[in-house]
Amino acid sequence: MPPRESTGQDSITVEHLSPELTRRLYRDMRTARDLDTEAIALQRQGVFPAYVSVRGQEAAQVGGATALDPTRDFVFPTYREMAAALAYGVEMVGYMATHRALWHGGLYDVMDARFGAINAVVGGPVPHAVGWAIGERLRGGEGVAMAYFGDGASSEGDVHEAMNFAGVFTAPVIFFCQNNQWALSVPNHRQVAGGSIAARAQGYGIEGVLVDGNDVGAVHTATAKAVQRAREGGGPTVIEALTYRVEPHSTSDDSARYRDEEEAARWRERDPLTLLRAALVEAGHADEVDLDRIDAESAERAERIRDGVAEAPEPHGSELFTHVFRETTEELTRQHRTWQEEVEL
Amino acid sequence: MPPRESTGQDSITVEHLSPELTRRLYRDMRTARDLDTEAIALQRQGVFPAYVSVRGQEAAQVGGATALDPTRDFVFPTYREMAAALAYGVEMVGYMATHRALWHGGLYDVMDARFGAINAVVGGPVPHAVGWAIGERLRGGEGVAMAYFGDGASSEGDVHEAMNFAGVFTAPVIFFCQNNQWALSVPNHRQVAGGSIAARAQGYGIEGVLVDGNDVGAVHTATAKAVQRAREGGGPTVIEALTYRVEPHSTSDDSARYRDEEEAARWRERDPLTLLRAALVEAGHADEVDLDRIDAESAERAERIRDGVAEAPEPHGSELFTHVFRETTEELTRQHRTWQEEVEL
Amino acid sequence: MTELIERAAAPDPRGETVELSMQQAINRALRVLLAEDPKVLVFGEDVGALGGVFRVTDGLQKEFGAQRVFDTPLAESAIMGMAVGLAMNGLRPVPELQFDGFAYPAIDQIVNQVARMNYRTRGAAPMPITLRLPSFGGIQAPEHHGESLEALFAHTPGLKVVAPSDPGEAYGLLLQSVRSDDPVVYMEPKARYWDRRPVRLSEPTDPIGTSRIVRPGRHATLVAWGAMVHQCVRVAELAAEDGVELEVLDLRWLKPIDAAGLVASVSRTKRAVVVHEAPLTAGLGAEVATLITDGCFRELAAPVQRVTGFDVPYPAGPLESQYLPTIDRVLLAVQRTLEY
Amino acid sequence: MTELIERAAAPDPRGETVELSMQQAINRALRVLLAEDPKVLVFGEDVGALGGVFRVTDGLQKEFGAQRVFDTPLAESAIMGMAVGLAMNGLRPVPELQFDGFAYPAIDQIVNQVARMNYRTRGAAPMPITLRLPSFGGIQAPEHHGESLEALFAHTPGLKVVAPSDPGEAYGLLLQSVRSDDPVVYMEPKARYWDRRPVRLSEPTDPIGTSRIVRPGRHATLVAWGAMVHQCVRVAELAAEDGVELEVLDLRWLKPIDAAGLVASVSRTKRAVVVHEAPLTAGLGAEVATLITDGCFRELAAPVQRVTGFDVPYPAGPLESQYLPTIDRVLLAVQRTLEY
């Protein structure tokens, strides 16, 4: 584990992982990084009203998401899981649509993707993952639920209730905390009593793991182990991936008001992509030529997604009314008509 | 600690405590027991619509409450803290009024008593204790807040949020969990993942203590230590007093539907009053004559309280309107008038 | 699903008429639902071995097994959050929250998650959740055990809300609620749990969102739901002795509200009194009064009267009867509207 | 309290008129309150060093110290629960919940504890808590950042509720709210935070629970609060071009509601339109309409029109303007009531 105040001297290794996997990890992280950069640009151009960057957290997200099986597991994200979505195989134009404010939950099909709707309630989706996991056991399935949440979210009552339920029901669920050391303007030591979310696991009689969130191999391995245990009926795991939010909370935020940007700069030095690139070469899993090719492909894919989301049509106003219920009501039909007569025209 | 499945062979000692204190503990527990018995009788006679018994939990409650200083500390109870209220010095006719359904929060003056209103929201008052304690530090006072709650309450989000706040603010607060092993019909192993509420404390970086809740001396000593630490700025403590709810959840409950009453019978054998009586004699802190005298005085006091509450006048209907606001509103005054014209007459 | 299907038992004999209390009728409906659909799950605090504090789930765990009928830890928000996850895994959750006042800790999950997941996912993740909520007052219970949350639920887009008034209604409306693919808050009037009536164990035929006339009349319409329907029927019986014929309309669906039914009745009677237990201000009575006024503006002979709980927290025992709409208060309101 | 008193700074120069945005006006009022009463505490998520996501608490921590203006962990229920405990220790808490939609996790503490502690303790433990809640929509924000919870708060006995519509109002109403010994939910219309107006830094003179006429008129009354007041003024300006004189009534206090003020205005104009952002059904518009109908039954020339958000969850960006009451919709409602 790196110290919370990293010096930037560290390196990682991926020798224990297959070349294919590590190249995939690199590709996903690279694409996510490029897409993140495109997204910030779109926000500056006024195409996105706001954007929450995942920069610096790509290893934590990709390492975790790639340990899951998208054909039988299910992910419950927050609003900051772009790299996880990408690595898990979510249709990314639909995902990014949330940032263009086209539809709050995004425009991808969540059931198809097995990746829940983008959720802005901090802590709110964590009990959903537990419910899904309990349902999976009742159905006799082997799927595992993964709940992403932040260090700030760990303060919410829902996260506690969810962990306790998971322990009592031995639910196949992974509580994946990306501890990026900031919850908007509040640092860990004013947020997380005791200092560690992984340490809380013990109080629920469940497994807790603290992992270097900038070491994608370590995250992947720890998650894969937790997934396997959950699949085999061994119950939940809390994974705390220690990383850092190098960007402001969102494009609307001004982090210089509350933190020493030197700290962010030190963490930028410990960039998970740079670490992985060096480790890939070191392990002989890829050479610079391979990596440059991946870089080029990733940039291209990120651009395609960017163009897709920038050009996506705005939802029609009728959609306000059509998704409220499965079986709509007369009153809503009447309001829909009012809207057509008084607003649409 | 006794095993959770007690055999009833245990004994306790009070040699480390002063004779005065132990006799006081005995008196308060005895009076609470007698008052509990009177209350059950009142419920059977139809004077109380329902009652929640504290039988078997007198040591946990009295041991804790007597470690506090009622001139500067503040207690935040649930609905089952009759013995604590009595030991703390609350005016007991006013306290018992809640069980006659005269007024939900009781009729004692909570600010005067420094003992919060009876609170029926499981987990709800726990953050109040933390807020009070944070306020006490801001004011430069030396008071300590004590939050009582049950094993079932430990599952609520509010309890987690409160513990985390207490840890972050180093608040002088004691989280006193009476683990009576049942939350209505649900036993510990279906309620408390990991099995121990005291063990949760570590996850918040705060002190956690598991104590035999039927050993009044042990409870008193553990609480006194926690109070001292809190007063000196050492922050919060979680105390889990392991005891047993020997009666049904309330007089409306039928516990035979969900538990083996043999278990309750075994715990009845380990009655905290019987244990204390034997220990008092053993330590030479009192003899049978002293104890019989205390018994007689306690019975008499319990009867006086019983008569007081049975005879207390019903609140006037006007009180519906007079306590809603400090500065009432015209609308409410109008409704008060409607009530006078249409209901009172 | 095989494991679950094996546990399913034979459904109720249909069409038969039996005398049941409301609490038994709900129990019967739950048995039908558990038996007919292996995806139905019943859970909450103390609903298992105990059978619920009102015995509404009595025997269900024994009959359908502890996988389909189970106790949860004591945490309302997680109970509703868990329901969301179960629904996303294809199940049909029927959670109970033990009492009205303890729905508040779950409001975030209900409003921000349950009510809008179908919308948020553009129909991909429907929420066929029926929240059973013992509701309203009248039983001299402790604090937070006598609350009326219907205005809050009715104001929440994405929820449907229903409050049955008698055992037969309770049976049919629960079948309808649980079979619906939309989230429904099913508010059980505690004060009527022990009310025994003949119940026809039949399929509900009225669509969701329709009210019903419990007693026809021509001088004024009394609008109510839950236990207040019974109160209004008593008022109508008393008024009838003086020759005043009051129509009693059981609104039952509190979202969607049967505006057409309200307007049809009041167009005939020209006068209306709405009665509810919740406090006056911003209560559902205001919505009912507004819908009636909108639809019957020219016919209305007097403003719609509201007889409701006062704007005070629900009180303890002896004061309860001073808070709830009394027969006298409703009669006075009827008189006011007739003499307007 | 010495420690706290030492940190108190000099209050604002009173009586002066300065141009301020609403967000600055609230900041000024908070400074006055922190300075005049050492018991006042400001806390919540990100209100300290950051100064709040809308900079409403900007500079307060620096000026009054981290003991009186502080960040809490991210847990809304505990923030309000903590406020209860602070109040019981004699302090005067002014918590912020970051956004309307995140008040839901705190609703249990607000409804079951804050609103009824004074009642539960028969006046022994008053709750002089002012909850500052950035509210309503109009800024194309993420989900849960555009909600209108006034109906829920107004329906809760024991709460007072206010929503200012401009900087001057915001200043005076906050002074009044925090100085009151009752709990007040102070709903800040986010869409108006940057609206700059001349503000007289004076003591409020109108009592709690009074509305105000923003623009007089005689053909119909538009009733609104928060950002919709501004919308109604624009409607009135447009209507004036056609010779229609609309009165705009800023309700501002949503509990207690100024029934007398509503009735006085509509008795003159004979017609009313109520405009709010919250969904239609069981919204506060129904209460307003009912109060007007009750008080002006014989004078009313048309049913009170409601122009509100639709019964759908608050939508994202481009759909926001399709959801919120538009000028056209209000104008059409005015026309309907004039032609009724």
Ligand SMILES: Cc1ncc(C[n+]2csc(CCOP(=O)(O)OP(=O)(O)O)c2C)c(N)n1
């Ligand atoms: C229940 C709730 N409260 C408050 C907010 C406002 N808010 C959005 S993000 C955030 C900080 C979250 O921090 P953390 O959980 O650490 O996640 P991160 O943003 O660092 O990924 C806050 C306070 C919210 N979205 N939901």
Ligand SMILES: Cc1ncc(C[n+]2csc(CCOP(=O)(O)OP(=O)(O)O)c2C)c(N)n1
């Ligand atoms: C928030 C809330 N949910 C549910 C209830 C109903 N209820 C009352 S007591 C109880 C069990 C509480 O168990 P525990 O916390 O262990 O306390 P004990 O009764 O054993 O003293 C329940 C479920 C409640 N009062 N409050």
Ligand SMILES: [Mg+2]
């Ligand atoms: Mg964070």
Ligand SMILES: [Mg+2]
């Ligand atoms: Mg217990």
